[in-house]
Amino acid sequence: MKILQWTKKIAFVLFVILILLLITGFVFEKVSRSKAERIPPDGKLVDIDGHKMHYLQKGSGGPTVVFETGFDPAGHLQWYHIQQDLSKSYTTFSYDRSGLLWSERGEQPKTGEKMAEELHRLLEKTNTPKPYILVGHSFGGTLIRFFVKKYPEDIAGIVLVDSQYPDDKKYLSPELYEIVNQGLPAGFLKFANTFGAARLMFRNMFPPGTDYQYQNSIMPALLYKSADAVLEEQDQMSAVKRNAALINSFGNIPLSVLTAADTGRYDGFIKDPNLKNEMLEAWDKMQKDLLLLSSDSKQILVPNSGHYMNQDQPKVIEDAINEMYERTINKK
Structure with missing residues (x-):
């Protein structure tokens, strides 16, 4: 008792x-x-379809390097350091998709077509110099397809940074496909976001140290804004990928495919050694398939880099953009 x-x-x-x-x-x-x-925005806000969108434009001259972020609550912050360096030579442009960081959500659905339209309106309204070199990381590489389809005349070149392959089901076993596409735990993240835990969980999303002190302070501070938009993009991910897979040609627009080549990059994500080897082989095939998007394409393997190449090997991305600029000049 x-x-x-x-x-x-x-x-x-x-x-x-x-x-x-x-x-x-x-x-x-x-x-x-x-x-x-x-917290004041580090860029500017402009009205797009009735809501404010945030962008950071630096440098001058052309073509303009336009950065598209992956599936990520950090928005334009993923390109922050690279943008500072490249702005010495070109106009650079990064932004936060609707609902991320300082950008208001607005009413447009999170489809690939609408996100491409919003980016185009943002570039037009800010009088960003054409043509554009599009740089897309991960999910951002998938979103670029919609922009290329609708506005090919505005594009000088494309750099895909360890880009997502939208038709990944073609190369992955059912078990591995489920692991790769399981996504974030939406219910838990919403709960954690309400009671202050989410900002603590994501406070060191960028590497530690003074170089990333700004990003590590801003991203968790504004996570409460970004969380809902990220989860909404996750809900639409399957449809976006399915529609992106139908866009299978960039014509002769110069294309560079940067592929992470660190064989240990999945160690913390996939425990089964057989599944890990399958993932490495499948990713290699998917990245090579991306080369078929353009008749003028090349692949650059990046050793000592995981998926977040913009943090692991930013200099390689900068070199690839510089090289793309030379290719576009010579193509004229």
């Missing part, structure tokens, strides 16, 4: 502690959001 009474008391105490933690987390999140609202 006493054991039962003590069990009830302990359960009650644990319940009270849990409630207090949730209240504390909720208040912490409210205070953090209030502070975050006062």
Whole structure:
């Protein structure tokens, strides 16, 4: 009987502690959001279809290097350092898709076509010099296809940075396909975002140290804004990939495919050695298939790099963009 009474008391105490933690987390999140609202954007805001979108444009001269971020709550911050370096030679342009960081969500659906249209309107409204060298990482490489299909005359060249392959089901076993496409735990992330845990979980998304101090402060501070948009993009991912797979030609637009070549890059993601080897082989095939998008394409294998090449080997990306610029000049 006493054991039962003590069990009830302990359960009650644990319940009270849990409630207090949730209240504390909720208040912490409210205070953090209030502070975050006062953080000035590092770029500019412009009205697109009734909502404000954030972009960062640096440098001058052409063509303009336009960066498209992957499936990522950090938005334009993934290109921040690379953009600073390249702006010494070109106009550079990064932005936050609707709902990410400083960009308001708006009402347009998260389809590949609409996201491409929003980017095009943003470039047009900001008088960004044409033509564009499009640079897309991961999911951003998939989104680029929609822009190329609709506005090919505006594009001078394309650089895909360890790009997602939209028809990955063709190369992956059912088991591996499920692992690769399982996505973020939406319910848990929404809960964590409400009670202050999400900003703590994502506070070191970028490498530690002073070089990434700015990104590591801004991204978690504004995560409460980005989280819903990221989850919405996740919900639309299958449809976006399915439609992107139908866009299978860039014509003769110069294309560079940068592929991460560190064989240990899946060690923390896939534990089964057989599945890991399958993933390495499948990714190699998918990256080679990307070369078929253009009659003027080349692949660059990047050793010592995982999927986030913009953090692991930013100099390689910068070199590829510089080389693409030379290819576009010689093509004229």
